[in-house]
């Protein structure tokens with residue numbers, strides 16, 4: 001339950017227009033606060049600007065107008081305190097799994113022995129023991145996505161931006177990863193923004209679900225999820241869960 | 256898989272064997288039918304074997320090896336190629352990398368790169384001979400110029416083709432520019448750099464054959480060819496050509512091996528040959 | 529590649545900077561090459577003393593003069609400078625060699641090389657990519673031949689064909705051929721193969737398959753190969769002309785002479801520079817031509 005209500009991320013009237021042959025208005029005035037230790041999920045139709053918003057928060061895009069504040073200071077560029085898992089494949093194919101996982105630590109200047117320890121722990125977390133020395137070409141799409149998530153977790157960022165991290169996983173692994181993420185969040189209390197197409201995943205993990213309108217993206221509705229934690233398989237079948245699911249689907253379905 | 260390679264090897268040997276036998280037959284027929292007196296520009300040349308039989312090729316090869324001419328020529332020419340390659344790549348690769356990273360540098364150098372790209376390196380030969388003398392320096396610099404242009408373009412394109420997502424991922428993991436250059440840009444561009452080195456190596460051999468005609472002092476493959484052509488002695492020319500062919504092939508195989516080693520991480524390395 | 533592409537200044541800046549760098553270098557060269565008029569070179573330290581001579585670094589105006597003379601075939605100069613039939617430029621003018629004429633001859637050789645060598649190379653590449661058996665029998669022979677630098681062949685070719693037109697062309701054709709085979713081969717084998725399988729499944733076969741599926745799918749690779757072959761063709765052309773030609777830019781650069789001792793005669797750097805600039809311009813123009821033609825031909829590959 002999100003008790004401390006300090007604002008970690010503040011988005012004020014964020015508008016983004018992609019210039020080009022045909023200017024695309026991707027975001028049309030999004031205002032959103034994410035509190036410290038809050039788990040926020042964003043769902044919305046394809047092309048509704050979810051990735052655009054996350055990239056703005058991550059610092060890779062400048063909003064056309066509006067501001068994004070992180071801990072009260074405007075975001076000017078990417079930084080390791082905002083760990084970002086890309087929607088597309090971003091695992092470095094020329095590095096072994098071990099080197100991929102350790103890259104953030106290397107960038108931070110963590111000594112080799114310490115790095116090894118953390119990497120070993122992460123390998124265990126994602127269940128890739130025995131693959132430490134493998135190149136990503138030997139991994140399945142889902143496995144490399146997990147490496148990407150773990151790579152971001154390695155440096156223990158305060159904020160996690162996850163853009164459809166589990167889209168490629170099978171149902172079982174996906175639910176396992178969801179539980180891992182849930183556990184991790186409860187243990188380390190990070191601030192998380194999770195973009196997903198999976199409403200169930202959003203409700204299961206988040207404190208709050210934001211539904212986007214079709215392009216140009218705007219917030220259609222916010223739903224607070226007050227299901228008790230820790231959540232489990234039982235949660236997924238509880239009447240409260242199903243009621244939330246129904247109400248979100250209704251919002252999505254409404255034109 | 257194994258059977259497939261066996262068949263390939265078998266067929267390769269078969270076709271090369273047939274070629275060799277055909278040449279043997281042609282040289283026999285040729286020695287009877289082809290003219291041995293040839294009109295060259297101003298005079299006749301006597302005793303020409305246009306298709307020298309294996310016996311005289313072997314005899315010539317043995318002579319060239321025993322007298323030390325061929326081994327020394329090989330060493331001299333190979334050394335020039337490698338020195339030119341090293342020098343050219345040492346200039347071309349860093350320049351290409353920095354042009355791809357620094358827009359201002361790219362714009363400043365762009366007209367000159369375009370200029371050199373379309374100037375056949377051999378055209379610089381008389382100029383270099385004038386500037387750097389008729390010795391070793393002008394030959395190596397000529398090879399280096401050809402190599403530098405090719406590797407510069409390879410390195411530049413290699414860096415430009417690095418997918419943006421890797422750079423962004425590294426950045427958001429907190430990597431500094433130096434680390435990004437070492438751990439992201441360099442390994443991602445390396446395959447293209449190495450294929451440009453492979454092309455450059457081929458060009459270097461083309462260049463050296465001609466460059467060695469300047470004030471040629473005996474041992475070198477280009478000079479061997481020129482001298483043999485001046486007599487002319489076809490068997491010497493043939494041994495020279497075969498030697499160069501083998502060296503080019505060996506260099507190419509080495510470059511290919513290096514490429515394969517450096518791209519083990521790639522999903523499917525672009526095929527053989 | 530750069531993180532913030534939007535932050536790049538507009539294209540005009542790019543042209544401007546490029547122009548500025550050309551002008552700056554030409555100006556710097558002009559100053560340097562005229563320094564011998566002001567400073568007595570014999571007073572300078574060693575590497576500079578050798579360099580700052582008009583015979584080594586021709587002053588810019590001498591290059592312009594050489595250009596005018598080579599284009600006008602010896603039209604009297606405004607400055608009234610005299611020609612010596614013995615030197616490089618005088619010899620050329622005496623033989624009525626012009627820059628544009630030489631470029632034309634060389635271009636003609638390059639084009640023949642591209643036409644003949646290119647079509648043979650594409651044919652061989654198609655066959656090798658098309659049929660595994662052909663590939664396995666022919667590829668080793670191809671590799672054997674490809675490894676021989678074309679210019680190494682010239683003396684041998686001359687014995688067969690005599691000193692005429694053809695023996696200059698053969699190395700060029702050969703060079704283009706060897707260059708074009710591999711890209712075509714990979715285009716057909718690696719890329720077109722997928723489409724060929726799909727088209728076969730749809731019942732297409734024979735000629736239709738070749739003309740509608742294989743050639744179009746392989747054509748971007750063939751064009752890339754041709755673009756590179758253009759560079760190789762120019763290289764070879766200049767090479768053969770320098771070694772054995774009686775005309776063309778290679779001949780202009782060397783200024784003739786007995787072929788075995790050709791490269792030992794010191795040329796006039798002004799002529800060489802004019803020739804090189806001409807080569808670069810024509811090479812560039814031809815590359816643009818191939819690219820434009822190629823874009824037309826491959827419009828269907830919208831990526």
Ligand SMILES: Nc1ncnc2c1ncn2[C@@H]1O[C@H](COP(=O)(O)OP(=O)(O)OP(=O)(O)O)[C@@H](O)[C@H]1O
Pocket residue numbers: 018019020024025026044045046047048049050051052053087215
């Ligand atoms: N780099 C770009 N240049 C131009 N337009 C873009 C760019 N990236 C995205 N867009 C456009 O902006 C809109 C929003 O894109 P965005 O990627 O943010 O959508 P999304 O909600 O993440 O979609 P999805 O669920 O498919 O990932 C789309 O219409 C897209 O076409």
Ligand SMILES: [Mg+2]
Pocket residue numbers: 050051052087163
């Ligand atoms: Mg998206």
